[in-house]
Amino acid sequence: ILNVEQSPQSLHVQEGDSTNFTCSFPSSNFYALHWYRWETAKSPEALFVMTLNGDEKKKGRISATLNTKEGYSYLYIKGSQPEDSATYLCAPGSSNTGKLIFGQGTTLQVKP
Amino acid sequence: GAGVSQTPSNKVTEKGKYVELRCDPISGHTALYWYRQSLGQGPEFLIYFQGTGAADDSGLPNDRFFAVRPEGSVSTLKIQRTERGDSAVYLCASSPNGGVSSYEQYFGPGTRLTVT
Numbered sequence: 001i002l003n004v005e006q007s008p009q010s011l012h013v014q015e016g017d018s019t020n021f022t023c024s025f026p027s028s029n030f031y032a033l034h035w036y037r038w039e040t041a042k043s044p045e046a047l048f049v050m051t052l053n054g055d056e057k058k059k060g061r062i063s064a065t066l067n068t069k070e071g072y073s074y075l076y077i078k079g080s081q082p083e084d085s086a087t088y089l090c091a092p093g094s095s096n097t098g099k100l101i102f103g104q105g106t107t108l109q110v111k112p
Numbered sequence: 113g114a115g116v117s118q119t120p121s122n123k124v125t126e127k128g129k130y131v132e133l134r135c136d137p138i139s140g141h142t143a144l145y146w147y148r149q150s151l152g153q154g155p156e157f158l159i160y161f162q163g164t165g166a167a168d169d170s171g172l173p174n175d176r177f178f179a180v181r182p183e184g185s186v187s188t189l190k191i192q193r194t195e196r197g198d199s200a201v202y203l204c205a206s207s208p209n210g211g212v213s214s215y216e217q218y219f220g221p222g223t224r225l226t227v228t
Contacts, residue, residue: 004154006154031213031214032213032214034216034217036219041221042221043115043116043218043219043220043221043222044155044203044219045219046216046217046218049214049215049216051214089154089155091154091155092213093213093214094213096211097160097167097168097210097211098143098145098160098207098210098211098212098213098215098217099145099157099160099168099171099213100145100147100155100157100213100217101157102147102154102155102156103154104152104153104154105154
């Protein structure tokens with residue numbers, strides 16, 4: 001059973017601030033790492049799927065890095081906007097079924 | 113195109129009752145996953161279907177929980193003799209191919225189940 005930890009649990013920032021979150025997971029038997037954004041009353045939205053050590057992915061103001069050897073991933077948001085307010089979830093994928101093991105999430109609140 | 117849909121969006125039921133939660137995946141997606149999210153936690157895996165068969169049901173908490181996908185598209189999660197601890201958001205996700213963790217999963221908006 002994978003143990004996935006996300007920090008911080010919650011974060012309050014001002015509009016325009018840049019921020020980052022951490023996801024740590026067991027480095028053995030790694031297959032893929034997913035990041036999702038989940039806004040209240042909406043479906044979780046996929047941000048990134050990362051598979052290779054050293055992977056860096058970017059979507060607009062959001063980017064992520066992956067270190068599979070030490071078992072962590074960072075998610076960065078540059079110039080946070082109120083619409084970035086959501087819970088950000090990371091989830092390593094299982095080897096043979098693709099099931100995701102989620103961390104508890106980081107809840108971001110961006111104040112205008 | 114249409115995304116994953118789930119019905120109902122909210123369900124309130126009394127302890128001991130039976131409930132069914134429905135998931136309509138994206139057309140053509142062979143893999144379907146059920147997760148549930150309890151307050152303050154991340155989503156927790158329940159069951160994975162590849163086509164019509166349950167390929168991994170290791171996450172079902174006990175025998176009160178059962179899920180079917182008889183034609184390989186729509187899935188129903190069934191909970192018997194509901195308990196207050198079953199209260200959670202039940203999420204469904206589909207994927208073009210299952211069994212590969214590098215494929216993106218597309219989530220529905222969830223069903224919020226409240227057991228009183």
